Amino acid sequence: MNAGPDARDRLIVALDTPTVAEAEALVARLGDAVTFYKIGMEVVYGGGLALAEHLVGAGKKVFLDLKLHDIPNTVERATAQVARLGVTLLTVHGYPQTMKAAVRGRGESALKLLAVTVMTSCDDADLAEAGYAAGVRDTVRRRALQAREAGIDGLILSAEEAGAMRALLGAGMLLVTPGIRPAGSAVGDQKRVMTPAEAIRAGADHLVVGRPVTAAADPRAAAEAIVAEIADAVVSV
Numbered sequence: 001m002n003a004g005p006d007a008r009d010r011l012i013v014a015l016d017t018p019t020v021a022e023a024e025a026l027v028a029r030l031g032d033a034v035t036f037y038k039i040g041m042e043v044v045y046g047g048g049l050a051l052a053e054h055l056v057g058a059g060k061k062v063f064l065d066l067k068l069h070d071i072p073n074t075v076e077r078a079t080a081q082v083a084r085l086g087v088t089l090l091t092v093h094g095y096p097q098t099m100k101a102a103v104r105g106r107g108e109s110a111l112k113l114l115a116v117t118v119m120t121s122c123d124d125a126d127l128a129e130a131g132y133a134a135g136v137r138d139t140v141r142r143r144a145l146q147a148r149e150a151g152i153d154g155l156i157l158s159a160e161e162a163g164a165m166r167a168l169l170g171a172g173m174l175l176v177t178p179g180i181r182p183a184g185s186a187v188g189d190q191k192r193v194m195t196p197a198e199a200i201r202a203g204a205d206h207l208v209v210g211r212p213v214t215a216a217a218d219p220r221a222a223a224e225a226i227v228a229e230i231a232d233a234v235v236s237v
């Protein structure tokens with residue numbers, strides 16, 4: 001994508017910390033280097049849902065990563081609750097029933113919904129082990145089309161699939177890519193990874209980055225380096 005959010009807004013830092021206090025300390029340390037945060041299950045189950053609202057109040061954008069998946073009634077009503085928090089993004093799993101229920105639940109609110117296609121920690125062998133007949137590429141494609149059909153705003157996918165999905169879906173869908181690893185950083189449990197520059201060139205709108213920032217000796221410097229890499233890549237797209 002050529003025109004789009006400022007390079008800083010394209011980085012989403014995943015605040016995965018054991019305590020809410022550690023998440024707050026990271027936010028203070030990152031300061032104005034980071035404008036967009038992801039709050040996920042670790043912090044929420046550690047009592048940190050209110051942090052999402054505090055960050056919104058402080059002018060940050062928040063992606064609430066709850067990966068909803070349940071019977072339609074529960075998903076619809078849970079999504080309606082999240083829509084009242086003022087966060088920007090919410091994840092649901094990319095099952096047609098779940099996606100349609102979430103779209104009903106967000107109603108007329110400004111909440112944007114992202115469908116998780118295939119987790120970036122999975123490869124074809126993991127999908128086969130879980131009982132899926134199709135591999136990563138075909139499953140992402142199928143769920144992407146179903147997400148668009150359901151009225152979902154964007155996809156969580158790896159940057160490896162971003163180019164093909166941008167070509168398939170055009171500019172209308174937000175493409176949000178975790179599994180981002182700056183050159184030389186530890187891959188950990190991720191399997192489908194790309195560097196920030198590669199992800200932007202592949203068509204990602206936002207990059208979700210956790211440990212390469214949060215576990216860095218200097219998280220602010222790590223975030224600034226990623227923003228600089230994004231900015232350079234945007235110019236070259």
Ligand SMILES: O=C(O)c1cc(=O)[nH]c(=O)n1[C@@H]1O[C@H](COP(=O)(O)O)[C@@H](O)[C@H]1O
Nearest residue numbers: 014065118119120156178179208209210211
């Ligand atoms: O929904 C997500 O954000 C997500 C989906 C996915 O397929 N892979 C994935 O890594 N994530 C999240 O993105 C973040 C990646 O963190 P790091 O691997 O530490 O950069 C974590 O908070 C994951 O929960």
